Structure formats: C-alpha cells, structure tokens
Amino acid sequence: MNLFDYEDGREGYFGEYGGCFIPEILYSTVTELKDCFNDAKKDPKFWQEFVELMHNYSGRPTPVTYLKNLSEHLGGAQIYVKREDLNHTGSHKINNVMGQGLLCKRLGKERIIAETGAGQHGFATATMSARMGFDCKIYMGAVDVARQRPNVFWMENLGAKVIAVTDGQQTLKDAINECMRDWVSNMEDTHYALGTACGPHPFPEIVSYFQSIVGKEAREQLLANGAKLPDKVFACVGGGSNAMGIFQGFLDDENVELIGVEAGGHGPGLGKHAARIAYPDATTGIAQGYKTKYLQNSDGNMLDTHSVSAGLDYIGVSPILAHLADVGRVRFDAATDVEVTETLKLLMTIEGLIPALESTHAFVSAIKEAKTMNKDQVVLVNQSGRGDKDIFTVAEALDDTKWKTFIKERANLYV
C-alpha cells in the first residue's frame, strides 16, 4: 500500500481526507517545502544521513522488549514493546524533529517554530534547534504549560522561547493556530516544524516519512529475535504520528491487525473525551489547514476535548489514519482516564516500565485483547514516550500523600 502515490488532482489526499487549505499568502512557502521534501526523498543519501543522525544522537535503533512477566500474568498473547521512550528527549517526537531540522537546513532557513501539546514535540524541537543552531520559538496552550511545567523548563533552558497561548481552549489546537499566524508573518526565514501527522499537505506525509523509522526497525527486530510477525500492533493516537510510525512497518502485512487507541477521557459523550474515530461524536470538517474527522458542533465550531494526557487532547486526527479507518485497515479503540491510571500502575510494578500517559492508552487496549488471545500469538505495543514527565499528573491521579507533602515542603523553600 503506497499511501503517498497520489491520484491526479488529489495530491495530499487520503481517500476523502487531507488536502491543503491554507491562506493564499502561504502558498509559495508550502510549495517550497514540498519541493524540498520531494527532492530529499529522492536522494538516497538523505535517508541515510537521517538514520545515522538518529543512531548517533538519539540512541537508535530503540529496542523491542519482550514483556515476559506481563505476558505470563495475562496468560494470553506474547507482548512485545517498541521502546520509543528510550530516545533522547524521551519520545518518538525526536524522529520527525531531527528530520525536519535536516529539511530546514536544505531550505536555508534559520528560524524554527513549533506547536506542542504535552511538550514532548516542543522539547524535541528545542533540542534539535540547539544542536543545529536554529532560533526556536515554541507555542504551547496555557493549560498545557500549566500541566507540563517540567517540559517547559527544559525547552527554556535549551534556549527556546516558549509562548503560552491564551486563546480558545488554550491547548494543542490553539498552539497550532498561533504557529500558523507566526508563519504567515515570518515565512521567509522560518520553517514550521509541525509535530504530528496532521495539518495541510505535505505535513502529514513529511511527519509519517520520518516516523516510519519506528515501524521499519520494529518489524526487522521482531523477525531477528525469532518472533513471528505480530498478530496485532497497538499505538495511541492523538494527532497520529507515533501510530503512523509503527503502522507503516506492517501496512503491507495483511494478517497484522493495526489498532489505534484514542483518549476516552471520562468516556463517551460530547466534550468528555478526545476520541474522533472510536466514539461516534466526530464528523468530517475542514480546519487547521486540512480535512479530517473533527470533534465539532453542527455549526462547525470545535468542541472542548478532555484527556488526562495533554498529548492526546486534540480535536482532529491524522487524515491518513481517518482514511485507514474508513477502508478498514486500522481499527480504533479508546481508553478512559481511569483505565490508563490503573494500567500504568500495573506496568510499573510488573515490568518496571514507566510509559507516558499517552502511550499507556495503547497498553490498555493491548492488555484487554492479549488476555483473550492464544499463547502463540504476538502483540506489539508502541511505547511512544516515557512517563517521568507526567510525574505531577500521575502522582495526583494516584493521590500520593508522600508526594504531596514533598511538594509542599519544596514550595516552602521558595517562599
């Protein structure tokens, strides 16, 4: 399945989704980016340069870990985990970011802007900018700034300027709008390093291209370890970049079932979650430069969304994944906040893993289904990020009294 071999007149479309709905002023800039990316894609040395950079700077290839304890505990399928949490900066976000950094160099631009939700993409972008010598500005919803202070701290100390966006719902979607506003004002010297497989063409393709390293590696590693191809692959889906990354390794393997897990938040019901496909609340719309399934009202205005994890708390979803859901190649499920906290506790104690709250969504569904599977079956989960960044949220969810006392004592030091 070549998703990026577009039909005539349907460039940037995946089924009915995708496209490029941008203000006219950005046309030339987006065309320049598209041309640059297409050239890079054709240049075999470019992918090689990217892979070497990731090996050298981010510790790739990240391992695939067999979860012996969990598999035995559940008594069903054998569970393997792709360890994107072991990347530099702690998530898969660095894959796309380093790749776009290389593109930015090819474009001859000196300034990078990026939106961030959980802060992982912003953190990775700040890191890349420091390494490659770009001036960096990160837009982040004020609500996310409040719940992800540790990532803000690192971004600022890496030399990035972090702007807390106070418009709208003050989360990821508002940070994207603010990036677009910066970009239309400064496009001559600025590259917008969009962090997920969403946005106007060619961003969904660019992000998927760099993230495909995850699935390529995972497939080879499983086979090299003597395991068979997985029966099911699970990944959490906010915008969809880590899911696109791992799924691309198995798209052509018809017997491998691909499952995207969205944020079920407080459960079904408008405004209570961020599940665009697993729950029936989203409808097709056009916003933020592309067509996809959005959580919106009948007038086309976007609804509030909720998730315990900032990185999944988003109104839209990758147009590529919306299409793959339509054609039945990817199945969607949702995990609620409560399920996520419970699963995280289990993973910490039984395997010593601390996945990010985002990634834990994928584990919720994987565990549910692995139980019902046979012992000779294989499940692969993408652990897209590490959870220590979520220490405040997790400690609160676990209602940890010792942690609360610690925070109070620390706070007293600063009085």
Add this chain to the structure above:
Amino acid sequence: MSNQLENFCRQTAQEKDLMLMTHVVCGYPSFDDNWRMLELMDENGADIVELQFPFSEPSADGPLFVQANQAAVDAGVTVQDCLDFMKKASERFSFKILMMGYLNTAWKMGYEKFTDALVDAGASGFILPDLPVEECKDLHALSETKGLAPIMLMTPTTPTERLHKIAATAKGLIYVVARKGVTGTKTQMSTELEDFLARCKEATDLPLAVGFGVSCKEDTDFLKGKADMAIVGTASLRAWLNGGEQELGTFLKNLK
C-alpha cells in the same frame, strides 16, 4: 459573465475616487452593538460590509479578531443568528454585504444550503480565506448559478502565473492582501505595494480592494488612484472598543 457585485463596484467607482469596505464580527461585542456599527458605517459611506461568521479556529486573523471570534462563539452565536442578522441588515441598508468566515462554516452546512442561505439573507458574495484556488471549484460553480460573488485573495507572495489562475475563478472584486501576516497590524504603504497592485492589474480587470493593515486617512489617500477600494477591518473594531459610537463615527469620518 459580469456579476451583480462587479456591476455595483464599477458604477460606484464612477462616483468615488476610493470605495470603502468595512467589517463586523457578528455578535461581538453584541448584535445590538453590531447594528449601531452598521448604521455608522452606512452614514459614513461604506459601500460594502463584511459580516464575519465567528469560527472557533480563526487562524488567519490577528489578535483582536481572534478575541472577537472567540467571545462570539463562547456567547453562543450560531450561524443561523448571523444569517438572521445579515437578512435584517440587507433589508435596511444600501451597502452590499459579504459573508466573511472560514470554509468549515460552509462545508458543515453543505455548499448547496450555504449558498441558498446567503442568497436568502441578501448577501452579494463571500470571502473564505482558507479556501484555496485548487479547492474552490464546487463552491464557485454553485455560487455562479445563484449570482453570488466568490471573492478571491491575491497576496504579494503569490506567483504571477497563479494570480492569473485566481483571476480566472474570481467574481465581483479581488481582495488584495497588502502584506504578509495576519489582520490588524499596521501596513507600511510603499512602492512595494504599488508594484504588487500593478501585478494584480495585469492579471485581472476586476476592481481591486486592498486590505490588511489599512487603518487611517494616510493609507486611504495612498490608495486613491492605485486601487478601487480600501478594506478597513480591525481599525474600526478597535475604534468601537476604545470609545463606542462616537469614536467609530469620528474614525470613519476621518477616513474620507
């Protein structure tokens, strides 16, 4: 085929050295305030008024209009409220009315229903800044049959060949974006803008309306003889917020 809005512009251009288009965000600060703004705009010679339908993701707008869109959405302003207001305004005032907003409003309603509703509400056309020329075919075809003018934007970064492509699908007038950036920041009127206007004129015979950062008499004076119409958006809302009807009245008077 010439269009009603285009004919109106051509006629009006004979009487005025520069026409005026103004802008109102529906429901912000309130529909009552909007009505008073329209009265002042009418008294002070507005030829066209854009009624912006509030959208939750106004990514092409600057801070003041973002705030206005958001406040209106939060206050529960619906598309139907905007259409009702538009109908009332088109019955009362002689200036032409354009729907301004984002594509999702039209998409969610369905293009057929959207264009019918605009005709019913007395609109002459619409401006959707996130509808690029590659995607406009269906909506423009429907608009043509109903006599609505789909207003297209030309920008300084648009390649010349593309200006021609845009001109080929535009009706009524061309919205000339004076500079990069979002709405509501001051534009330096310059020879660069003059050169750009010359490029637009080579691509189209339609009347040229210049917007983005047009905010005072110096700007409108500059545009006289170079363009057909000035579009004053953010500056008039700012005047209203600063000093209500008196300030807006003075501001509009001083533009002439």
